[in-house]
Amino acid sequence: MIKARWGKPFSVILIILSALCIITTLVIDAAGMTLSYRGHALIAGIVGLAAGFYFLPVSEARHIKIINVLFLIPMVGTFAVTVIIPFLMGIFYSTTDWDGIKFENFVGFENYINMFKEPDYLYSFGITFLFTVVNMALVNFFAFALALLCTSNSKVTGFCRAAFFIPNLIGGIVLGYVWQFIFNKVFILAAPPSMLTNANLALVAILIVSTWQYSGYIMMIYITGLQTIPKDVIEASGIDGASWWRQLFKIKIPMIANTFTVCTFLTLVNSFKQFDLNIALTNGAPQRVIDGRAVYATEFLALNIYKTAITKHDYAIAQTKAILFFVILAVISITQVVISKRNEVEI
Amino acid sequence: MKKLNRTVITMVSLLIAIIVLLPFVLVVLNSAKSSAEIVTSPVAFPSDFSQLFTNFSSVIKNQNFNYWTSFLTSFLVTSISLVLLIIFSSMAAWVLCRNKTKWSSIIFLGFIAAMTIPFQVVMLPMLSSYRAIQDFTGIKFLQSIGGLVFAYLGFGGSMSIFVLHGFVKGIPLELEEAAAIDGCSKEGTFFRIIFPLLRPVHVTLLILNGIWIWNDYLLPSLMLGLSGNIKTLPVAVTSFVGSFVKQWDLILSAAFLAMIPIIILFIFAQKQIIKGMVEGAIK
Numbered sequence: 001m002i003k004a005r006w007g008k009p010f011s012v013i014l015i016i017l018s019a020l021c022i023i024t025t026l027v028i029d030a031a032g033m034t035l036s037y038r039g040h041a042l043i044a045g046i047v048g049l050a051a052g053f054y055f056l057p058v059s060e061a062r063h064i065k066i067i068n069v070l071f072l073i074p075m076v077g078t079f080a081v082t083v084i085i086p087f088l089m090g091i092f093y094s095t096t097d098w099d100g101i102k103f104e105n106f107v108g109f110e111n112y113i114n115m116f117k118e119p120d121y122l123y124s125f126g127i128t129f130l131f132t133v134v135n136m137a138l139v140n141f142f143a144f145a146l147a148l149l150c151t152s153n154s155k156v157t158g159f160c161r162a163a164f165f166i167p168n169l170i171g172g173i174v175l176g177y178v179w180q181f182i183f184n185k186v187f188i189l190a191a192p193p194s195m196l197t198n199a200n201l202a203l204v205a206i207l208i209v210s211t212w213q214y215s216g217y218i219m220m221i222y223i224t225g226l227q228t229i230p231k232d233v234i235e236a237s238g239i240d241g242a243s244w245w246r247q248l249f250k251i252k253i254p255m256i257a258n259t260f261t262v263c264t265f266l267t268l269v270n271s272f273k274q275f276d277l278n279i280a281l282t283n284g285a286p287q288r289v290i291d292g293r294a295v296y297a298t299e300f301l302a303l304n305i306y307k308t309a310i311t312k313h314d315y316a317i318a319q320t321k322a323i324l325f326f327v328i329l330a331v332i333s334i335t336q337v338v339i340s341k342r343n344e345v346e347i
Numbered sequence: 348m349k350k351l352n353r354t355v356i357t358m359v360s361l362l363i364a365i366i367v368l369l370p371f372v373l374v375v376l377n378s379a380k381s382s383a384e385i386v387t388s389p390v391a392f393p394s395d396f397s398q399l400f401t402n403f404s405s406v407i408k409n410q411n412f413n414y415w416t417s418f419l420t421s422f423l424v425t426s427i428s429l430v431l432l433i434i435f436s437s438m439a440a441w442v443l444c445r446n447k448t449k450w451s452s453i454i455f456l457g458f459i460a461a462m463t464i465p466f467q468v469v470m471l472p473m474l475s476s477y478r479a480i481q482d483f484t485g486i487k488f489l490q491s492i493g494g495l496v497f498a499y500l501g502f503g504g505s506m507s508i509f510v511l512h513g514f515v516k517g518i519p520l521e522l523e524e525a526a527a528i529d530g531c532s533k534e535g536t537f538f539r540i541i542f543p544l545l546r547p548v549h550v551t552l553l554i555l556n557g558i559w560i561w562n563d564y565l566l567p568s569l570m571l572g573l574s575g576n577i578k579t580l581p582v583a584v585t586s587f588v589g590s591f592v593k594q595w596d597l598i599l600s601a602a603f604l605a606m607i608p609i610i611i612l613f614i615f616a617q618k619q620i621i622k623g624m625v626e627g628a629i630k
Contacts, residue, residue, distance in 0.1 A: 025484070029483050029484055029485070034485065035485070036485070038484065038485045039484050039485035039486035039487070042484055042485075042486065043486065063532075063533065064533045067533045067534050068442045068446060071438035071439060071441070071442045071534075071537075072438075072439050072442050072443070072454070074431075074435040074438070074439070074500070075435050075436055075438075075439040075500070075504045075508065076439065076454060078497055078498075078500040078501040078504065079457075079458065079461070079500075079501050079504045079505070081476070081480075081497075081501060082469070082473055082497070082498050082500075082501025082502060083461050083464060083469055083473075083501050083502065083505075084457065084461070085472075085476060086469040086470075086471075086472035086473040086476055087461075087464055087468060087469050087472070089472040089475075089476065090468055090469060090471065090472045093471075093472060100471065100474075100475060101475060101478075146363070149356065149359065149360050149363070150360070152353075152356050153353075154353060154356045154357045154360055155357060156357050156360050156361055156364075157360065159364065160360045160361070160363070160364045161621070162613075162617055162621075163364035163367055163368050164363075164364065164367055165621060166367075166368070166371070166610070166613065167367065167370075168624075169558060169609050169610070169613055169620070170562070170606050170609060170610075171561075171562030171563070171564060171581050172562070172564070173562075173564045173581045173584060173585055174581065174584055174602050174605050174606060175370075177584065177588055177598055177602055178370055178373075178374055178599070178602050179370065181373075181377070181389075181595050181598070181599060182370060182373060184593075185385065185386070185389045185595060186373065186389050186390060189389070189390070212367065212370075216367070217624065217628075220621055220624070220625045221625055221628055221629065224625050224629070262628065262629060266628055273465055273467075275565060276562075276564050276565070279564075280585070302465075302467055305467050306467070306565070309471055315471055318471060319468075319471055319472070322465075322467045322468040322470075322471070323468060325465060325467055325468065326463075326464060326465055326467075326468040329463055329465055330463045333462075333463045
């Protein structure tokens with residue numbers, strides 16, 4: 001009832017006050033004054049404006065429109081400011097000599113050409129592709145084997161599933177340091193020197209940890225897939241005399257082909273984006289000499305981009321590398337969509 | 348024969364499980380050793396388990412690690428982000444799903460397409476634009492919990508809206524029409540009828556986003572800095588490791604303390620966590 005009588009003046013006054021509040025703070029900002037409460041006033045103004053429009057007594061259809069906009073604003077606003085605008089700015093910056101704060105000249109495609117002149121970057125490319133392919137194969141092999149083990153009606157499957165899954169819950173940073181200890185202080189007892197000091201073995205070390213961390217998660221997806229296979233199909237083939245291996249290759253694997261696609265692409269993308277484990281376990285070390293120049297032996301693309309910006313302060317080049325990183329990932333994602341669409345049609 | 352087979356499978360499963368868990372056992376054992384003891388016998392049982400508490404207290408008091416403050420920061424960032432993410436993305440997904448206009452499909456497509464954008468592409472321009480907004484308006488974005496929450500809303504929105512959108516589609520429109528006939532307002536319909544129905548997806552999203560935000564390192568390390576006053580747990584661990592010349596007893600105690608919260612959570616909500624993470628991946 002109050003809303004009906006006082007709603008209109010109340011909401012109109014609220015809108016006007018909030019708008020004034022926003023305008024005043026923006027004017028203060030533009031004038032370069034640094035009053036300590038101007039940020040709070042701006043936020044209060046925005047909230048007040050939203051509340052004002054919400055309480056505004058208008059026709060039902062208008063009110064629905066206002067609600068639609070108000071409901072969209074939080075997500076669209078944060079998304080635009082954090083993802084879309086920086087993404088477009090990033091593409092723009094890759095054609096300039098941006099230094100993280102400002103840019104002075106347009107350089108066209110110079111960054112795209114120059115980045116390939118860095119031996120570190122070329123090496124990073126190669127090592128990341130190698131890691132991605134090998135890691136994908138290892139994770140999927142172990143995950144599928146564990147999934148078969150965990151669907152075989154043993155009494156301990158519940159415990160084992162949980163045990164295999166746990167490493168995946170802890171972040172790569174913490175696990176990276178833990179494994180650094182294991183490689184440097186424990187494994188060294190059996191086979192010195194530490195694997196992390198050898199350029200080839202350090203990559204093997206990252207593969208071990210990454211497979212250990214990730215297999216349990218992918219295993220769960222395979223288990224979900226395996227559980228969709230009807231039991232009578234397996235039983236029928238068993239009565240017909242099909243061996244375990246024959247059931248595996250002729251029934252189980254073909255029936256969960258879709259799960260294989262999902263898991264393959266999931267591991268592909270995640271291996272390609274590997275960063276946390278990389279920075280915590282090796283941080284790119286050790287170095288390796290190629291053509292008389294020292295490059296970091298285990299520096300994957302994500303770490304290379306990070307170091308180019310944060311350590312070398314080469315922001316424009318780092319941004320350009322990141323754009324190419326995105327293009328590769330986008331191609332992978334599109335391939336995945338095309339493949340799964342085709343599979344759907346076949347089924 | 349069959350019984351023998353089953354015993355073999357059980358033994359093999361248990362053996363693999365023990366190997367997988369071994370690194371965690373090593374963390375626990377070595378957290379309870381002095382730095383001298385770790386070097387001489389890293390795999391043995393600790394001689395005196397009370398060393399565990401000595402290590403813990405020196406780690407907790409450490410200026411770079413500051414366990415309770417970091418834990419609280421991580422907790423606040425994760426929980427506030429999750430609550431807002433769930434409410435706001437449900438609202439957005441509902442509006443985008445129920446309005447078949449050109450704009451709503453453009454916005455929805457934008458959210459979906461952005462799922463392929465890796466963090467590395469946006470991180471540098473994002474930092475500079477956050478800094479610019481911070482300098483211009485005086486709202487603290489970098490080195491603040493609010494700024495991190497804002498960033499997580501932006502990055503978590505795509506996937507959450509995508510999952511929720513699919514679910515809202517399955518809710519019959521008649522439900523909303525009936526509510527409207529009974530005199531329920533548009534926003535009332537959403538909060539009283541649609542939002543409670545979205546509960547199963549909310550659980551999935553809480554788990555997926557929760558584990559991601561809790562463990563995330565790159566975003567908070569860029570926004571907070573390794574030597575700032577505010578740190579999340581992964582940032583605190585890194586800053587702590589960087590400040591010591593490989594004092595493994597303390598580093599492992601720090602790692603132990605950083606793992607405890609999530610492992611306790613896993614023990615209590617094992618089924619939901621596994622289910623949530625698998626569902627998220629398949630979608």
